[in-house]
Amino acid sequence: VQLQASGGGLVQAGGSLRLSCAASGRTFSRYVGWFRQAPGKQRDVVAVIKWSDGNTRYAESVKGRFTISRDTAKNTWYLQMNSLKAEDTAVYYCAGSRTGTILSASFDPENYNYWGQGTLVTVSS
DSSP states (O other): OOEEEEOOEEEETTOOEEEEEEESSOOOOSEEEEEEEOTTSOOEEEEEEETTTOOEEEOGGGTTTEEEEEETTTTEEEEEEOSOOGGGOEEEEEEEEOTTOOGGGTTOGGGEEEEOOOEEEEEEO
């Protein structure tokens, strides 16, 4: 199964972007989500969603600004990013977790075994 991320680009601060991640087949991931990595920094979680029931979790830095969603029929998930800030600039990766990942582990990238290629988001201030 391959993940294809899209939707990144250059946007001014305060603007919006919508990222998409399409899986080529079912990953049987319990959680799918988005991570990001800024230059010189580690890869951090942005948001995750439980595939079966749509429950969501967000990093504190994006709460109230970003929304994660999924379309189970299309094996696709999304990240709507509003009120973007310069500090949101990063490469964004979509990912699918291992089947047995539990809630408390859903923010740890080590529990994700499917990764997209990354899409660059640049927010100009």
